[in-house]
Amino acid sequence: MQIRRVTARNFRGIRQTEWRLPCQRFLCLVGAGDSTKTTLLDAIALVLTSRPNVTFSDADFYNCDVSQPIVLRVLIGDLTTALLDAEAGFGMWLTGLTPSGELEHDPAPASEECVMLQLTVDADLEPSWTVVRHGAYDDGMPLTSGRRRALGLFRVDERVDTHLRWGRGSALARLTDGGADAAVTAVRRTSRETVFNNVGADLQATASQVATAAGTIGGGKFTDLRPGWDPVASASPSALLLHEGTVPLTHAGLGSRRLISIAAQELATQDGNILLVDEIEHGLEPHRLLHVLHELRKRSDQRCGQVIVTTHSPIAVQAMVATDISVVRNDRDSGVTEVTPVPEEINEAQGALRAGPSAILARKVVVGEGATEAGILRALIRRWDDERIMGNVPTHAALGVAFLNGGGANAAIRAKVYHELGVTAALLVDNDDRGVDKNIDAAEGAGxxxxxxxxxxSTEAEIISVLAEVAELREIVELAANHKSSEAVCSHLCTELPKLSAQEDPCSPDAWTAAGCTLDEVRAAIIAAAGGGSKRKNSDKAWFKREDAGETLGEFIYRHWNHYRSTHLGAELIKVRQFIYGDKEPTDTPKP
Structure with a gap:
């Protein structure tokens, strides 16, 4: 049994969506906060719930507008023989799904036989479950809680303790097949006898006083009024709870309780049921998270059911096969949710997701070409956020924007992948390597x-080439010395400034003047040394090829923004800022 399609209208944050699921038994939904991932799981769970009664409120309607009904539909394929049965199953109410993904009123020979289940809620807040068919004109067949229970949906969410008890619909109850009721009945009878035989004198005295008072006012004649155990108290099997020794498992850590719940539900879903796990990483250490993901995927491949999980964890994203992932996006203005599976034909998708998993957990992403650019972005975004906090406007985090190191030559490829998966992407890149031009053009063409x-x-050249003051050049040299050591920086400058004598300090402006070096010569020498040397570039010798060093350059740009504002560098950084915070932002960055 597998879900083929989920349709939702006017449900919570979703005004409209049609999610066409890939034909896979293991699926993971990712996306930014409030992208309606959990809402999609809620829609599935509500349609397939075995509970006879579910309470709705106005808040369950999109924008709390009850004038439009909630309509949730789940199309299920890969049906078992029992579900295809004409009398006990849904055999008389089947809908066809063509190989191209179109629905049919009656399944054609080449189509898959599916069943479409629907939940509607009107302004009266009364839910109605039905089995419907594509293009049908009638109201459908009522879908009872018993029939929904036969579908065997299980869900792991914040109500995880449900499956640690023998309650109605729990995994333990399904595995026990009625033994819990007999056990609870026996315990209840024993408990009644125990209470009858161990009533304290004060409790019995109170009961006798009530008997006398009741007789006085005509309430009746009582000869043996006494305290006792309510015969219907704890009558539900939910009174039975898993214990480790004498300790209830409800006292275990959240991660352990969730895993035990998943284990119990997995045992109860061997006939092809559907398991939903919201925020799979919740309460789990990285090693346990990776293990449970591996086990769930392996078991889903070996069985005929389906597992759908959501996650906000970069570790989980890195661990998955790219095609297991679907990216959820919700347009807040229109209320339309779109779910984009990672297709096999997107080249480099696996590498991009493992190199920058946080990207697809955001609404937007800014990719810095390498470590230097990523560090510059980090420093400037922090400064820009500080200004926005003072102005009481949202920061980059509040707007769902991520920034990351693109890994050098692969940066443009990765930015293009993120953008094609629905994450609006920007790329900050230098311009000294013609080998990446093709990839940058392709990324720009993709949007x-x-x-x-x-x-x-290079980035170093872009920053340094417009510096016209000796003091600014000296500051760059000092910043480099803090990262590479004074000896290394001086050695690099000696190589680039042959006019200097061996006795002169190559990092000293006075030495530059004494040696007769022009400002242009000094600037060119600093650019060459910062990039790893003019004769033979060596990244190990480069001054700022680390993210922390890039942050130093970002702080330098911020401090000297009045100088950079009118330059090409300033114009490009203003573009980045506008991308992060929106087109309504001022075209000027804040002054330091």
Missing amino acids: VSIARWQHGN
Whole structure:
């Protein structure tokens, strides 16, 4: 049994969605906060719930507007023989699903036989479950809680303790097949006898006083009024709870309780039922998270059911096969939710997701080409956020924007992948490597916003080439010395400034002047040394090829923004800022 399609209208944060699920037994939904991932699981759970009564409120309607009904539909395929039965199952109410994904009123020979289950809620807040058919004009067949129970949906969410008890619909109850009721009945009878035989004198005295008072006012004649155990108290099998020794498992940690719940439900779903797990990482250490993901995927492949999970964990994203993942996006203005599976034909998808898993957990992502650019972004975004906090406007985090290191030559490829998966992407990149031009053009063609330095410039060259003051050049040298050591920086400058004598300090402006070096010569030497050397570039010798060093450059740009504002670098960074915070942002970055 597998869910093929989920349709929702006017339900919570979703005004409309049609999710066409890939033909897979293990699926993971990812996306930014409030992208309606959990709402999709709620829709499935409500349609397939075995509970006879579910309470709804106005808040369950999109924008609390009860004038439009809630309509939830779940199309289920890969049906078992029992479900296809004409009398006990849904055999008389089947809908066809063509190989191209179109629905049919009656299944054609080449189509899959499916059943479409529907839940509607009107302004009266009374839910109605029915079996419907595509294009049907009648009201459908009522869908009882017993028939829904036969579908065997299980869900792991914040109500995890449900499946640690023998309650109605729990995994333990399904596995026990009625033995819990007999056990509870026996315990209840024993408990009644125990209470009768161990009543304290004060309790019996109170009961005798009530008997006398009741007789006085005509309430009746009582000869043996006494305290006792309510014969219907704890009559439900939910009174039975798993214990480790004498300790109830409800006292265990959240992660352990969730895993025990999953284990119990897995045992009870061997006939092809559907398991939903919201926020699979909740309460789990990384090693247990990776293990449970591996086990769930392996077991789903070996059985005929389906497992659907959601996650906010980059660790979980990194661990999965890319095609197991579907990205959920909700347009807050229109209320339309879209679910985009990672298709097999997206080249480099696996590498992009494992290198930058946080990207698909965001609404937007800014990809810095390498460590230097990523560090610059981190420093500037923090500064921009500080200004926005003072202005009482949302920060990048509140807007769902991530930024990350693109890994150098792969940055444009990865930005394009994120954008194609529905995460609006921007790329900050230098301009001294012609080998990446093709990938950058492809990313821009796909819709990625590109911020790039002037032709031929590395990031170091773009920052340093416009500096016209000796003091600014000296500051760059000092920043480099803090990361690479004074000895290393001086050695690099000696190589680039042959006019200097061996006795002169190559990091000293006075030495530059004494040696007759022009400002252009010094600037060119610093650019070359910062990039790893002019004769033979060596990334190990480069001054700022680490993210923390890039942050230092970002702080330098921020401090000297009045100088950079009118430059090409300033214009590109303004583009980045506008991308992060929205087009309504001012075209000027804050002053330090």
